[in-house]
Amino acid sequence: MNLRIGAFGRQEAASAVWIATFTSGCFAFDNHAQFADGNAACLTYAGAALLSLLLFEAVVAVLRRRRGRDLLRLFGNAKWKSVLALPLFFSLLLAAMQPLQLFLVTVTEYIFVEARQVSICMVLLPCLLLLTALGAETLVRTSRLLLPLLLVSVAATLLLAVSQYRTYRLFPIPLGSAKKLVAEGAGTLFRTFSPLLALLCIGEGSQNVRAMQSAGRIGALGGMLTTGLLLLGLGLSFSYVQLREMPSPFFRLLIEVRTENPTMRLDRATLFLWMSAAMLSSAFYLYAACVLLAKTCGIADIRPLAICVSALAVTLILVLYYDSDTTVAILRGLYRFAWIAAIVPIPLLLLGNRKGGGECDLSASHC
């Protein structure tokens, strides 16, 4: 088997999850639903984050009991494993597409206004191919390198924007419409759980389940905190009506910072730094999706899959470009209900196939 999972430590895995959680949380596609009747972003995000962590803990507890090292162990020898793997694969594919899609919109709307989407994708594709094909070890190590830069840039942006924060902009909080909140929370759940799902798929590379668990906890909590702070900053800087109409509010925040501080002409550099983080997290999701598929179907080498899946993701981004009402409706539907694909198979895995759980190939101390 040449799956290129490699071996990685807690800090690296936590960094990958941190970055993926941050990018998935911030570069959300559907602002319209999040800010429909007020600023529900922080509220729904907190709820979804809590649920994701609980789900992750449940999976890890079952893994430890069954002495497995990754999610694939839960599939065991079940005949229906590919049926369960497919929705998980598609949810990871969607999770990878989301930040890139938003970036494509931002870049074509604000930066390279006259450029065609295909031209931008021609830059993204080779990068994504390389990152996905290099494997988990490389991805998590690159995340470890990028995380400090990302955190510094987020902190600097939030601090430089302090002068324009207004508390009243956070209101109204739409507590009244519980049904909408739950629906929005379910959509957010997909974004908060995807990084942990990806980590569970590549858990074989971590030292043991305990290391994977703590990496997941630290990474997810850190990423959620960073996302929460940025969402709070956005909520304090713009009203919910403004946010509802903005295709990429985080870039607007960067522009505001630059307007307030003309000497700090780093908005584009910061944007592209965040874009690098988004690319890295997309590659992380795509790689996890490839591992899932490879292990389920018994494919020996990850590279052909990585190439195909990366190309598929970029093609889908191009096909479903945010330029007509139909595609926007399709995308909103996809991202709103993607949680079904990501979450529903998990309880089935946890409850079913108790006897057929995979055997651990390491000593008990490792598990």
Next chain:
Amino acid sequence: MRMKKAIRNLFRFDEPYHRFELKETEPKGTPSFFAHKKAQRARFRAYKGTLSKDLNANRKDLYAVFHGARNSDLILRTFSVGDRVQAIAASLNGMADDTKIGDFILRPCHHANPDLLPKRDIGAYLCEHVLSMAETELSSDREAVIRAVTEGRTAILIDGEAEAILADTRGYVSRPVGEPQNEMTILGPKEAFTENIRTNITLLRRILKRPDFVCAFRDAGSTDHARLVIAYLDGVVNPSLLREAEARLDRIRTNDTLTLGRVEQLMEDYTYLPLPQMLKTERPDRAASAVLDGRIVLLIEGSPFAGVLPITLGTLLESGEDRDMRQPVGTIVRLIRIIGAVLSLYLPGYFLALALHHPGQLSGEILETVIASRAMVFLPLSIEMIFLLLVFQLVREAGLRVPGSIGQAIGIIGGLLLGQAAVSANIVSTVALIIVALTGLGNFAIPDYSAQIAVAYYRILLCVAATFGGLLGLFAAGLCSAAILCSVKSFGVPFLTPFAPVTKRKGGLFARAKLENRAKASDWSNPQRRRV
């Protein structure tokens, strides 16, 4: 061959990924401890056998093996021991010291008392009572005798004896120990390695006065049978790393003369990576420090450098005198060096991206200056920048190849006159010239020469990326390079250690850590024991 293999790997997906990796739990598939000895034996298989008791037969044999008819270097000096027993001293001209042979072998043998000579075991008697040599050994192995002669020792073949005396008469002309040319320091020691492997070992041994410091001689693997030394601290160095290094050396089969640079290329995993995967240092103190750190040092005959393995990116950015400076000053110097390296890599590309694609990111004043300086320049900005970067490299290469003061003069002429003339002729703009000058200065701040060259050419690639994709292209290229560096391992150690992966570090990369009284090796090479 490697290219063919790399292309084949691109299209074949069924091959397992089996690069050597230094793990805490070592895999079972590592080469056996005696692998190198087997390989060496195979190499000398043609010379297997024992010596004959017949002196004439031995003489003819040596004459044939060394192609005596054409090889005038072979000296087969016939003499008699105490006017009773015939003997031959076989040596190679230029490799063995004539004075030693004359004074300590021939003269004592001529003056030996024939009455005291035994009828059997004359060799052992000569070693004990006649020869005034410090290092002698008896051997009946034909291969050992041939090897000894090629190394500069003298083989004394005695009539009626199937054993030869191998006397150490090595003494060839070599350069005296001088000052380092490429790693000059102000506070550090001024000694440098020479081409003589024995002198180099002595230089190391003078620093490392320890019984566990091992210098193992072996064949480098070339057809010229160049000697190579693997130096390490026994009990500290990771045995798996040592075995892997030996196994890789065993795999070397070349018809080329071997230098350290060639050995590095034949041993490394990532042939197409511009950055070196072995540190080449000419400073004995730096090599000794690496040995104490649990790493392996390679010395090869004829090469005035020592190869240190494994290395990380941080090793390439460290200078020999970093630890000699005071901590705050050392930190500032190191930070300046890193800023220089980053400027050298990204400044031209970043400037191109801003000027060509994102002019709004430049202030009005800077933009006006750029426009004014480029008013009469006919070349596009990106071509101008790449042209200037290449000219800079040209001046540097020319300066390096020209001896001494003329080289310095070429640098000044290239830098001042050519630059001034190019601006006057409207071929280049002053802004581009300033950017390239800053880039060049930053490049010189990188202490390792191979890394300097790698950075110098890689930044041209970044310029191309920035020209076509602006900041998007630049960041995408930067991300890909970071990922590639993260995937690289130098002899099993990840190249970006101790940052990715994180390990306990002996000193920081950005800030030099305070020196402490601790006798511990760095843990990133996973030494056998950390306490040195």
